[in-house]
Amino acid sequence: MRPLRQIAMAGSLFLAGLPMVSAQTFSSDAGQFRLETVATGLEHPWSLAFLPDGAMLVTERAGRLRILRDGVLDPDAIPGVPELVVSGQGGLLDVLLHPDFEKNRTLFLSYAHRGDEGMTTRVAKAKFDQDRLEDVEVIFEARPRSSKSRHFAGRMEFDSDGYLYVAVGDRGEMDRAQDTSDDAGGVHRITVNGEPAPGNPGLDNPRVNDTFFTWGNRNIQGMTIHPDTGAIWTHEHGPRGGDEINILRAGTNYGWPEITYGIDYSGIPITLDTEKEGMAQPLHYWDPSIAPSGMAFYTGPGRPEWQGDLFVGALKLQKLVRLSISDGVVREEEDLLTDLGARIRDVRMGPDGALWLLTDDSEGKVYRLLPGQ
Template sequence: MNMSIVKKLKALHQLALSLTCSALLSLPLVAETAWRIDTVASDLDFAWSLAFMPDGRFLVTERTGQLVILNADGSEAKRQAAALPDMFVAAQGGLLDVLLAADFDSSGRLFLSYSCGNLNANSTCLASAQLINDELTAIRPIFRAQPERRGAAHYGGRMVQLPDETLVLTLGDGFDYREQAQNKANHLGKTVRLTVDGAVPADNPFVNQAGIAGEIFTLGHRNVQGIVYDPQTGQLFSHEHGPKGGDELNLLSAGQNYGWPVATYGVDYTGARVSPYQRFVGMQDPLYVWTPSIAPAGMTLYQGALFPEWQGNIFVSALAGKALHRLQLTAGKVTAEQVLLADLATRLRDVRTGPDGAIYLLTDGAKGQLLRLLPN
């Protein structure tokens, strides 16, 4: 490409900021669309992530450490333990995201994020592997976030592959280490950009800078659990959990600082102030904020054919909010929001657009489900 992906994302970020004067105003509800919800599969054990296989089957990660292949009709085709090196399963930790590589059809290659280590020293890890004849093989760790920390919360773990085939992996601040989100010497509270082999791309924003981790793509995050790339505009969106209030939707640009914990619209769980600042010079404002918190967990950019009126909308699955949030974007800013599926009253972990144009969701819990949203 004529312009590197890093420079392109920077240019698009500046354009969006010039068009977005405020994302925090009350927004109108968007018009209703007739839809129905079907249950595709049940009895999933804390399902975390969903991917679509070329043959029409589903690939599901369970945070408890299982990789599950479901047939197109939802029946279980294969369940296997993801034998990832040093995997640590506790609280928010375990097997997290699954991403099929751009060349999966020919190589069978995929990527898995997971927590690794033990209760006293753990981190977010990334491994590449191959799925050959439904067997997970050739597992190879390619990245381990540093430093390791104590506890079992705020791992981030979502992934996206950009058109240049680099990977962006989201990370959390480790919960008790929030000040480290501003420390460029480590990976806590960052997103990182890597090659498919885990190396640092030559055009990363902080590459070869003394005292700075070269993998860093953006910084100042709390716990990023949603990320999507828009192939039509070249924009990269993420969302992250705030503390008590202050969940954010952000437009990511290489090298930018997204504020946490210096600038936040949330407060601590005790009600104490995290920071006196909601905005701070040199730090990026969110495109949109949720207060009270909805606990955003998954995200998809809809570009399917079944719901033409939803083209280009962002869908966010919510855990605490127990709903699916549809955001309408116009000229780079959120102009309307609709809350769907609140009547289910269940925690929604992941949301994806299927190759058939339907919207698929994973519910959270020991008896989780794979749901499909279709036009009525």
């Protein structure tokens, strides 16, 4: 993790070109903070990535990749996005920069794709050059396909060894999450070229697909790397209740749908079990469901009380949740932005030391959260 002084210096450069923005003041247990509206008019924005020059890339689920430069959203979409399908919860999903982006200009996109056999989750890599995508190459495709238009997952993250983690949902067919010959319902760890990462549990087990890292995951909508330990943390949607936060460990079965703290949308239990031998317990769960989406650890200089806290957006309950965690236990949970009235889709820690948020709406916004008035 970078020292706070370096983060602050980077932030001053990052913010130099931002125009005046509207702001609202909210309260927290640590004092007041300011929520600035940086951009508006995005159609269901899904993910945000910060470019080295201070610009930002934003995906719209409708299939467009947009650029926000000097606080101004370019009206034209970036050309070169791979062929995709917009259906139900599917569309253009995550955008993630290669760890050596400044040198190789490579980024990764996750998205829904339709073929003769149905729909699935894909990941493509591309070169971002002169505000367009070049050399687009599909490096991962979840198999088999399905007619369902739910639970594509799509969140991605790099670990400290440079391997890419890709979440694939159960596609609304829950039993697939326990079938390790089926790519649905788990997290896949691959190289930047799409090969199974060394050490994957399936490499030594013919019953487990080679790219699997974990399974028994319903629909992961948040993924981030811990700034101190380097572990990959996720959260996933439960049905009615049972949203979970998990720390990914190789070869771990997270239980869905054999164990869950939620029930079916009909009100009927999915299972009577909340734990079973050989299946991991969540670090934390919500009941009722908040529909979590996006997550980031706070590492900014502006609010020392928040250092190391985990921030999670909520779609259903329309809020930002702050979790203080130590020794694997949530010690404090605070709801923020409950009066904003917005579905929070993504949460990112910015190079300026601020938290950045996307709202999931047909007129979605980019927000920047800072301490103070």
